[in-house]
Amino acid sequence: MSERRTWTRESLVEAVQAGDRRALARAITLVENGDPLAYEVVSDVYPSTGHAYAVGLTGPPGVGKSTLASSLIRIVRARDKTVGVVSVDPSSPFTQGALLGDRIRLVDHFLDPDVFIRSMGTRGHMGGLAETTLQSLLILDAAGKDVVFLETVGTGQSEVGVLSIADTVVLALMPGSGDSIQALKAGIMEIPDVIAINKMDHPMAKTMLNEVRQVLALGPREGWRPPIVLTEAMRGEGVEQLWEKVEEHRAWLDSNGELELRRQRNLAAEVFQVASTRARRHIEAAVRGDGELQRLLADVQARRLDPLTAVREILQKVFHVDAEAR
Amino acid sequence: MSERRTWTRESLVEAVQAGDRRALARAITLVENGDPLAYEVVSDVYPSTGHAYAVGLTGPPGVGKSTLASSLIRIVRARDKTVGVVSVDPSSPFTQGALLGDRIRLVDHFLDPDVFIRSMGTRGHMGGLAETTLQSLLILDAAGKDVVFLETVGTGQSEVGVLSIADTVVLALMPGSGDSIQALKAGIMEIPDVIAINKMDHPMAKTMLNEVRQVLALGPREGWRPPIVLTEAMRGEGVEQLWEKVEEHRAWLDSNGELELRRQRNLAAEVFQVASTRARRHIEAAVRGDGELQRLLADVQARRLDPLTAVREILQKVFHVDAEAR
Numbered sequence: 124m125s126e127r128r129t130w131t132r133e134s135l136v137e138a139v140q141a142g143d144r145r146a147l148a149r150a151i152t153l154v155e156n157g158d159p160l161a162y163e164v165v166s167d168v169y170p171s172t173g174h175a176y177a178v179g180l181t182g183p184p185g186v187g188k189s190t191l192a193s194s195l196i197r198i199v200r201a202r203d204k205t206v207g208v209v210s211v212d213p214s215s216p217f218t219q220g221a222l223l224g225d226r227i228r229l230v231d232h233f234l235d236p237d238v239f240i241r242s243m244g245t246r247g248h249m250g251g252l253a254e255t256t257l258q259s260l261l262i263l264d265a266a267g268k269d270v271v272f273l274e275t276v277g278t279g280q281s282e283v284g285v286l287s288i289a290d291t292v293v294l295a296l297m298p299g300s301g302d303s304i305q306a307l308k309a310g311i312m313e314i315p316d317v318i319a320i321n322k323m324d325h326p327m328a329k330t331m332l333n334e335v336r337q338v339l340a341l342g343p344r345e346g347w348r349p350p351i352v353l354t355e356a357m358r359g360e361g362v363e364q365l366w367e368k369v370e371e372h373r374a375w376l377d378s379n380g381e382l383e384l385r386r387q388r389n390l391a392a393e394v395f396q397v398a399s400t401r402a403r404r405h406i407e408a409a410v411r412g413d414g415e416l417q418r419l420l421a422d423v424q425a426r427r428l429d430p431l432t433a434v435r436e437i438l439q440k441v442f443h444v445d446a447e448a449r
Numbered sequence: 450m451s452e453r454r455t456w457t458r459e460s461l462v463e464a465v466q467a468g469d470r471r472a473l474a475r476a477i478t479l480v481e482n483g484d485p486l487a488y489e490v491v492s493d494v495y496p497s498t499g500h501a502y503a504v505g506l507t508g509p510p511g512v513g514k515s516t517l518a519s520s521l522i523r524i525v526r527a528r529d530k531t532v533g534v535v536s537v538d539p540s541s542p543f544t545q546g547a548l549l550g551d552r553i554r555l556v557d558h559f560l561d562p563d564v565f566i567r568s569m570g571t572r573g574h575m576g577g578l579a580e581t582t583l584q585s586l587l588i589l590d591a592a593g594k595d596v597v598f599l600e601t602v603g604t605g606q607s608e609v610g611v612l613s614i615a616d617t618v619v620l621a622l623m624p625g626s627g628d629s630i631q632a633l634k635a636g637i638m639e640i641p642d643v644i645a646i647n648k649m650d651h652p653m654a655k656t657m658l659n660e661v662r663q664v665l666a667l668g669p670r671e672g673w674r675p676p677i678v679l680t681e682a683m684r685g686e687g688v689e690q691l692w693e694k695v696e697e698h699r700a701w702l703d704s705n706g707e708l709e710l711r712r713q714r715n716l717a718a719e720v721f722q723v724a725s726t727r728a729r730r731h732i733e734a735a736v737r738g739d740g741e742l743q744r745l746l747a748d749v750q751a752r753r754l755d756p757l758t759a760v761r762e763i764l765q766k767v768f769h770v771d772a773e774a775r
Contacts, residue, residue, distance in 0.1 A: 162757055169755035183628035184635035257756060276637055299627035302509035309510035311602055387750040394749060398732050398760045403725035405770055410721075423720060424713040429495035430583060431488055434724045442768040444731055 132160060136167045142205075142266040144239060151241050154258040165258050168265035173386075175207070175264035178369055179289030179315075181277035186297040187321045189229055190356035192274050196232050197359065198366045199270050205237040207263030209256055211275040211285050212244050239263060251400035253284035257393050260288060277312075284396060288389050290382065291372045293365070295319045296335065298327035308338045316349055317368045323353040323361060347375055402442075409441040416440060458486060462493045468531075468592040470565060477567050480584040491584050494591035499712075501533070501590035504695055505615030505641075507603035512623040513647045515555055516682035518600050522558050523685065524692045525596050531563040533589030535582055537601040537611050538570050565589060577726035579610035583719050586614060603638075610722060614715050616708065617698045619643045619691070622661065624653035634664045642675055643694045649679040649687060673701055728768075735767040742766060 130138070130149060138146030153161035180195075182188050189210070196206050208229065232238040241259065256273060263271045275285040277294070286292055294315035296303055306312035318339075320331050335351050342348070350368045354361035376382035410416040419436055422428035438444055456464070456475060464472030479487035506521075508514050515536070522532050534555065558564040567585065582599060589597045601611040603620070612618055620641035622629055632638035644665075646657050661677050668674070676694045680687035702708035736742040745762055748754035764770055 166755040166758055170752050173752055184631040184637065185627075254757070261755075276632075276635065299625070301511075301625035302628035305510040306602075309602060311510065390749050390756060391746050394746060394756050394759050394763070395729070395733060395736075397756065398763050399725065399729035401760060401764060402728040402732065402768065403721070405764075405768075406724050406728065407721060420717050420720060423716050426496050426499055429492040429587075430716060430720050430723065431580070432492055433720050434727060437720070437724050438727060438731075442728065442731075442770065444768065 130160070132163045132167070135160065135164050139164060139168060139262055139266055140171065142268075144236070147239050147262060147266055148241070150262045151243075151259050154255055154262070155243060161258060165261050169261060172261050172264040175260070175268050175271045176291075176373060177260055177264075177271050177273060177289045179286035179292040180272055180274045180295065181286055181292065181315070182295030182297075182319075182321075183300055183303050184276050186295045186300065187356045188274055188276070188295050191295055191319060191321060191354065191362065191365075192272055193229050193231055194354075194356050194359045194362040195272065195366055196229075196238055198363055200232075200235065200238065204269035205267060206232075206239070207260075207266070207268035207271040208238070208240040209259045209263070209271065209273050210240065210242045211252060211256065211273075212242055239266070239268065251284055251397065253287065253393055253396040253400065256285045257288050257397070287392050287396065290376065290385065291316045291369050293317045293319060293369065295321050296331065297322040298325040298331045300331065304331075304334050304338060307335075308341070314339070314342060314349060316347065316372045317365065318349055318351045319354045319361075319365050320351060321354045321356050323355045328353060347372065406437060406441055410437060413440075456486070458489045458493070461486065461490050465490060465494060465588055465592055466497065468594075470562070473565050473588060473592055474567070476588045477569075477585050480581055480588070481569060487584060491587050491591075495587060498587050498590040501586070501594050501597045502617075502699060503586055503590075503597050503599060503615045505612035505618040506598055506600045506621065507612055507618065507641070508621030508623075508645075508647075509626055509629050510602050512621045512626065513682045514600055514602070514621050517621055517645060517647060517680065517688065517691075518598055519555050519557055520680075520682050520685045520688040521598065521692055522555075522564055524689055526558075526561065526564065530595035531593060532558075532565070533586075533592070533594035533597040534564070534566040535585045535589070535597065535599050536566065536568045537578060537582065537599075538568055565592070565594065577610055577723065579613065579719060579722040579726065582611045583614050583723070613718050613722065616702065616711065617642045617695050619645060619695065621645045621647050622657065623648040624651040624657045626657065630657075630660050630664060633661075634667070640665070640668060640675060642673065642698045643691065644675055644677045645680045645687075645691050646677060647680045647682050649681045654679060673698065732763060732767055736763060739766075 130146070135146055135150060139150050150161060150164055180188055180192055192208060192210070196208070199206050210229065229240050232240060243255065260271055260273065273285055273289055292315040296318065297320065303312060307314065318335055320328060320335065322328065332351060332353065339349055352361055352365045352368055354365055356362060373382070376385060410420065416437055419428060419433045423430050423433045456472070461472055461476060465476050476487060476490055506514055506518055518534060518536070522534070525532050536555065555566050558566060569581065586597055586599065599611055599615055618641040622644065623646065629638060633640065644661055646654060646661065648654065658677060658679065665675055678687055678691045678694055680691055682688060699708070702711060736746065742763055745754060745759045749756050749759045
């Protein structure tokens with residue numbers, strides 16, 4: 124078994140579509156590095172994607188998302204479906220160790236050839252995390268994975284870039300998730316499709332369940348109403364029911380044509396998100412590399428030139444567009 | 450007292466600088482509407498700004514930020530300083546009433562001519578909330594307000610646009626803010642300059658204090674270490690000490706030249722933020738109004754054209770730039 128150190132566009136596309144693990148690992152690394160080869164590969168495989176079901180899994184740090192993901196993988200595998208996981212780590216300056224420790228739960232599946240797991244950090248993504256997640260999902264989709272979990276930490280809107288491509292979004296909470304409940308209630312956190320309350324053995328689990336129920340009762344009466352499932356991911360309890368709810372959501376989407384509509388909306392939103400992030404990087408790079416634009420910034424800092432005039436001049440110079448106040 | 454219904458650029462600038470309340474109200478409304486007159490007024494007054502001290506106040510919903518703001522205003526007024534408040538409401542589809550009820554605390558100060566309070570929603574801001582907040586701050590600054598509070602709900606990174614211009618950021622937590630503590634610990638929520646634990650009468654307040662202390666102990670040992678203050682905003686308890694900590698932070702920034710550096714960094718970041726948001730709006734409007742770009746999106750949705758190629762073509766067409774994968 125000799126190591127293949129170089130991939131051509133053709134060989135990588137072929138190996139990705141065959142589900143070759145090293146090819147998948149390589150392709151996603153290329154995606155993370157913003158390598159043109161990744162772009163070519165995804166471009167080639169894109170017409171054959173759309174088969175995988177993308178399940179987003181989010182929640183505040185510490186609720187046991189990785190353990191939950193690990194349990195869900197076990198259940199999906201028992202149903203003989205293949206699995207991909209894209210797990211987005213927060214960039215922690217403090218407790219990287221602890222978070223990695225949590226992620227070790229996923230190691231249970233590292234030897235299963237039909238499970239492919241990839242962790243990625245949150246820094247240094249050319250088109251932002253939205254782009255990296257989307258491209259990675261497409262690669263795993265092209266490799267024939269039936270279910271792809273997109274796992275990321277979430278405390279509000281910041282995870283949107285990662286989860287906006289998901290077909291079903293699962294929010295994990297636990298007793299003590301007071302801030303998240305308040306955020307849901309205040310409408311600053313989007314209502315997910317399915318809610319898991321993990322650590323159901325905790326004495327406050329029932330209280331949390333009631334709080335979540337009350338929040339959801341305030342929501343719209345039409346359409347899908349997010350079910351709440353109590354889980355104890357460490358022992359796998361309730362996770363079967365959680366997966367059933369995900370499948371019910373999928374069936375509901377399928378039954379009324381919503382899945383296709385949702386995917387169309389998601390893809391359009393991703394395109395705008397990635398384009399915006401690239402536009403931003405382009406502006407930052409342009410200002411870094413241009414003495415005249417640097418002087419504009421210095422003038423703002425010295426209160427000689429107001430910020431909005433500086434913005435106008437930057438957009439004019441970098442993109443040759445008028446971004447009027449109107 | 451006849452109502453002045455029309456302002457000219459000159460009269461509005463003059464009245465803003467004189468601190469005229471109706472002029473301030475009008476100018477900020479124009480800012481919210483993205484009116485060119487607002488842009489001209491801020492441009493005119495900008496050279497005279499930089500006097501106001503901008504204090505950001507954030508925290509998850511329900512911790513009592515508005516009550517805390519109200520108490521802080523009382524203390525600042527007792528020191529004979531004038532106050533401006535920009536309070537950014539979350540857009541709640543559910544409980545707008547409850548949140549407004551909370552905000553009523555601020556009404557205590559509505560009759561004080563040296564306090565100017567403005568609430569704004571989170572929708573429909575041309576350059577995003579960052580732009581609206583910045584412009585409103587500059588107007589209140591030009592009006593001679595000594596302290597301007599920027600109050601917004603925060604559960605992670607989403608409030609950054611509003612608070613990134615603040616000189617001192619106060620994070621309010623309460624017993625039950627477990628998700629926020631975890632987010633601080635995981636490094637996905639930025640460490641603020643001062644922390645208030647509100648609702649100090651709660652039996653779990655001490656536990657929360659210890660948790661916050663532990664998180665902060667993991668931080669850097671050099672530079673400013675965020676103090677923690679226990680408050681009971683409803684009775685005004687601990688708020689005097691909270692304000693002292695804000696002033697200590699200001700003195701610390703002043704003593705080592707950090708204030709000027711921080712403001713320079715903040716202004717540059719605001720310029721990039723506003724430019725990016727405008728670039729995004731520009732892209733979205735361009736695609737809406739262009740059949741060819743619409744077809745690109747449709748091709749992505751039909752899996753005939755991959756998303757990144759669509760992004761490239763959109764950026765090429767809209768901004769005439771190559772946003773290469775590299």
